[in-house]
Amino acid sequence: MSDFDTVLHPDFLVPMMPRRQILTGHSVAVRAGLITAILPTPDAKAADAREHIELPGCALMPGLVNLHCHAAMSLLRGYADDLSLMTWLQRYIWPTESHFISPEFVRDGSELAIADLLMGGTTTLADQYFFPEVTAEAVDRSGLRALLTFPVIDVETAWARDAESCINRGLALRDQYRDHDRIDVGFGPHSTYMVSEGTLSRVAMLAEELDAPIQIHLHETREEVLASVERSGVRPIDFLEQVGLLGPRTQCVHMTALGEQDIETVATHGAHVVHCPRSNLKLGSGICPVQKLLDRGINVALGTDGAASNNRLNMLSELQTASLIGKSQHGDPKAVDAWTALEMATLHGAAALGLLDQLGSVEVGKAADLIALDLSGLQYLPRHDLASSLVYATSGNEVQWSWVAGKPLVRAGVLQTLDYTDLAARAGRWSEQLGAFRQTLES
Numbered sequence: 243m244s245d246f247d248t249v250l251h252p253d254f255l256v257p258m259m260p261r262r263q264i265l266t267g268h269s270v271a272v273r274a275g276l277i278t279a280i281l282p283t284p285d286a287k288a289a290d291a292r293e294h295i296e297l298p299g300c301a302l303m304p305g306l307v308n309l310h311c312h313a314a315m316s317l318l319r320g321y322a323d324d325l326s327l328m329t330w331l332q333r334y335i336w337p338t339e340s341h342f343i344s345p346e347f348v349r350d351g352s353e354l355a356i357a358d359l360l361m362g363g364t365t366t367l368a369d370q371y372f373f374p375e376v377t378a379e380a381v382d383r384s385g386l387r388a389l390l391t392f393p394v395i396d397v398e399t400a401w402a403r404d405a406e407s408c409i410n411r412g413l414a415l416r417d418q419y420r421d422h423d424r425i426d427v428g429f430g431p432h433s434t435y436m437v438s439e440g441t442l443s444r445v446a447m448l449a450e451e452l453d454a455p456i457q458i459h460l461h462e463t464r465e466e467v468l469a470s471v472e473r474s475g476v477r478p479i480d481f482l483e484q485v486g487l488l489g490p491r492t493q494c495v496h497m498t499a500l501g502e503q504d505i506e507t508v509a510t511h512g513a514h515v516v517h518c519p520r521s522n523l524k525l526g527s528g529i530c531p532v533q534k535l536l537d538r539g540i541n542v543a544l545g546t547d548g549a550a551s552n553n554r555l556n557m558l559s560e561l562q563t564a565s566l567i568g569k570s571q572h573g574d575p576k577a578v579d580a581w582t583a584l585e586m587a588t589l590h591g592a593a594a595l596g597l598l599d600q601l602g603s604v605e606v607g608k609a610a611d612l613i614a615l616d617l618s619g620l621q622y623l624p625r626h627d628l629a630s631s632l633v634y635a636t637s638g639n640e641v642q643w644s645w646v647a648g649k650p651l652v653r654a655g656v657l658q659t660l661d662y663t664d665l666a667a668r669a670g671r672w673s674e675q676l677g678a679f680r681q682t683l684e685s
């Protein structure tokens with residue numbers, strides 16, 4: 243038997259831990275899904291391994307953690323653009339979802355998304371959508387790693403009759419995947435405006451009992467905050483605190499329109515924030531004050547949100563946008579610097595999932611969730627600062643290899659577990675059906 247399954251020989255290694263370092267002349271050895279050694283390349287080349295993979299011109303780094311997505315909504319990419327959040331939801335997204343949502347829609351949309359995610363360097367996904375059991379199967383088949391937060395809302399959907407039925411179905415799914423090594427299942431109460439106080443309290447109680455993660459849309463727009471004050475007398479973040487849903491298991495998605503007190507509340511409870519800059523920009527929703535939160539010691543991760551409001555699912559684009567918009571928002575070019583953006587997409591995502599001991603950096607003992615980016619093009623030269631190139635010079639199409647638990651899911655630019663031609667054919671069929679339905683919404 244060989245000492246290692248695979249040994250990877252990149253030109254550059256971006257381990258993320260120790261922080262802010264780039265190594266040259268180092269190789270990474272993988273065995274049984276784990277990173278087992280980081281060796282000087284000459285020693286590594288002499289090692290006994292089933293496969294040695296040369297990665298000339300490539301930077302090897304931890305796979306990216308996309309902490310907020312609605313994978314199946316990739317079928318709605320470009321379906322309704324340039325609209326405010328509520329018009330977008332009420333006039334287009336919700337009527338279309340209530341007409342089309344089915345296991346087939348979720349399977350095809352999720353697989354299209356997973357292919358896109360893997361090609362863009364995401365190796366861990368946190369998703370929230372109806373029929374999460376179908377997304378779980380797609381994730382399982384594809385080899386991706388994921389947290390599926392099952393939706394909890396009070397209104398009837400094709401997936402569940404009411405909130406109680408959402409919870410029952412979700413908990414059954416959590417049971418089903420209890421021992422799975424790549425899939426976890428948590429709670430996804432949609433928002434404080436779509437879920438009643440009683441349901442939110444119940445979710446808080448159950449999540450605590452089960453030590454399960456919770457992901458919720460929160461403070462997405464200024465209007466959401468104002469409406470909450472009008473409805474309940476308190477801001478959404480305070481409402482969440484009152485029902486006991488704010489804690490170190492909670493991932494608060496979006497978090498714009500924050501006052502000093504809101505930031506204090508998040509920090510006090512140790513909740514995580516998920517910044518989705520491109521979705522916020524596209525929907526004109528407001529911007530999360532990332533650097534301010536980081537300075538207060540709050541963990542801020544990154545997500546793409548669904549393709550219907552982005553329209554990419556590409557974490558390199560997302561971290562680039564997070565850095566650029568952070569500087570503009572704070573009026574300070576030092577805000578959200580290149581390394582901070584890279585940390586948000588790796589270490590911070592892992593921390594929000596409670597998986598920092600397994601993911602987010604290239605360290606011995608962690609999972610071999612890795613990506614290799616081809617940085618041999620002229621647009622990355624000269625190499626004054628590789629982190630700067632990764633954040634400011636990438637287009638999002640640089641990922642040539644993605645591994646999850648040591649298994650290559652993208653190999654030299656080619657998807658290994660999903661079929662591009664088949665995905666394109668299915669997307670084409672949905673495009674016809676959805677396009678015809680959209681015409682009825684507009685007439």
Ligand SMILES: [Zn+2]
Nearest residue numbers: 312459547548
């Ligand atoms: Zn969302």
